Amino acid sequence: MGKIRLDFDSLDPKLRGKIVKGSIIPRPIAWITSLNETGSINLAPFSFFNMISPTTLAVSFQKSDIKKKDTFINIMREKEAVIHIVSESLLGDMDKSAAPLELNESELNLTSLNLSPSMKINTPGIKEALIRFEVRLDKSIPLLNYDGTSEEADLVILRIVGAILDDKVFDSENNYILPKELGPIARLAGANYSGLDILDFEREF
Secondary structure, eight states, X not given: OOOOOOOGGGSOHHHHXXXXXXXXXXXXXXXXXXXXXXXOEEEEEESSXXXXXXXXXXXEEEOBXXXXXXXXXXXXXXXXXXXXXOBGGGHXXXXXXXXXXXTTOOGGGGSSOOEEXXXXXXXXXXXXXXXXXXXXXXXXXXXXXXXXXXXXXXXXXXXXXXXXXXXXXXXXXXXXXXXXXXXXXXXXXXXXXXXOOOOOOOOOO
């Protein structure tokens, strides 16, 4: 079996991205509500996302033509947001919320979703989401491109201050999230997504 050796110095940015995004899969999706400057709700999905400690989450907001994402702008101003886990039943609405809209226009109007008040922050969440985390801004770190000549993304660290869970996805007796009931959706390469496939594997350690 042969190996293909790729020196990133000799690859164009698009190919670098395709290789990495096609390899680091599946990626969880942060479906984020944030407050627009007018008070309307911005709703958008982001797949450069993960937990980095038991109470902190990281989302990387990619820039397009050096333009910052509306969600990033809102979080920097309001210092808060709500991150939802996307379940299979919400995939269609999540896809609609990815539509490019003008600043302060609400993607929520493209869906059949409803808002629900948060416990500890002003930004409301999506009522239909089975899990949502209320988060406050911890810090933001600009990320440079491969050549170090410009900023290509903003890495945002968010502190979880509260969670709202649907009772069907939480075993309150044993304090476990029930992954099969949650049915989370993950991002693959291109426009492809994946569901949950739990392997029957017994760990040794």
